Amino acid sequence: xxxxxxxAQLYLVPTPIGNLEDITLRAIRILSQVDTILAEDTRxxxxxxxxxxxxxxxxxxxxxxxxxxxxxxxxxxxxxEQMALxxxxxxxxxxxxxxxxxxEALQHGIRLECLPGPTALVPALVNSxxxxxxxxxxGFLPHKKGKQTRLKFLAEETxxxxxxxxxxxxxxxxxxxxxxMGGERLAxxxxxxxxxxxxxxxxxxxxxxxxxxxxxxxxxxxxxxKGKEA
Ligand code: SAM
Numbered sequence: 098x099x100x101x102x103x104x105a106q107l108y109l110v111p112t113p114i115g116n117l118e119d120i121t122l123r124a125i126r127i128l129s130q131v132d133t134i135l136a137e138d139t140r141x142x143x144x145x146x147x148x149x150x151x152x153x154x155x156x157x158x159x160x161x162x163x164x165x166x167x168x169x170x171x172x173x174x175x176x177x178e179q180m181a182l183x184x185x186x187x188x189x190x191x192x193x194x195x196x197x198x199x200x201e202a203l204q205h206g207i208r209l210e211c212l213p214g215p216t217a218l219v220p221a222l223v224n225s226x227x228x229x230x231x232x233x234x235x236g237f238l239p240h241k242k243g244k245q246t247r248l249k250f251l252a253e254e255t256x257x258x259x260x261x262x263x264x265x266x267x268x269x270x271x272x273x274x275x276x277x278m279g280g281e282r283l284a285x286x287x288x289x290x291x292x293x294x295x296x297x298x299x300x301x302x303x304x305x306x307x308x309x310x311x312x313x314x315x316x317x318x319x320x321x322x323k324g325k326e327a
Contacts, residue, residue: 105209106202107181107210108209108210109181109188109211110128111183111189114186114217114317115289115295120145128149128183133180134153134154135157136183137183138157159194163194163197171205175207186217188211190211222257222259225323226299227321232258235251235258235259237262238260238262251278254324254325255324261319262318264316267286267320271320284299284320284323286309286318287319288318
């Protein structure tokens with residue numbers, strides 16, 4: 098359906114995780130129709146909007162100001178302003194700012210809609226070849242406090258497990274996983290999804306550690322671990 102005006106007050110709009118072709122037609126339409134675009138990084142979103150030839154007022158909405166701007170945004174939404182929230186890449190509120198605004202908007206009876214679209218966890222899970230019928234998304238593991246407890250807990254998980262990780266912690270995390278799950282546990286690492294240097298390596302944790310120790314670690318990573326055999 099090709100609506101002339103958006104039906105919701107607040108849209109969560111997924112944006113590409115690398116390949117700009119992954120923006121949906123509806124995402125483009127919504128971004129063109131709303132009054133304001135809330136962006137995690139206005140510069141980054143400005144580049145995307147320029148590519149899409151969309152000119153809209155941009156406002157910062159990120160983890161450092163989300164509490165502060167919340168009340169003002171809700172008041173504006175209640176007065177009828179239409180907004181779209183985008184993050185730097187992928188689906189807002191998935192390991193990105195958005196949850197707070199969604200919760201508050203729902204509590205105030207504001208109509209909101211999250212568009213389906215790019216997110217890194219789905220292609221990484223499917224690429225892994227591990228069961229997709231049931232899985233858990235863990236996002237980023239805690240850096241220090243609580244990490245060991247989480248790894249111990251996850252070692253018993255029988256569903257496929259998806260983790261996000263930054264390039265400079267990926268080997269350490271694979272080592273932590275091997276320590277708690279055993280080096281023979283199968284895992285899959287997807288790097289630079291949808292980008293020029295996209296690759297997925299699926300092997301035992303021990304073999305993946307060796308592989309990445311012999312590489313220059315660059316880009317963005319998703320780790321998928323096969324669940325424990327029931
Ligand atoms: N909101 C995003 C989503 O829907 O996937 C996630 C944002 S989170 C701050 C960033 C993390 O997502 C990265 O550290 C990485 O783990 C993962 N990620 C994002 N883009 C990726 C890509 N192109 N390839 C692999 N992992 C990616």
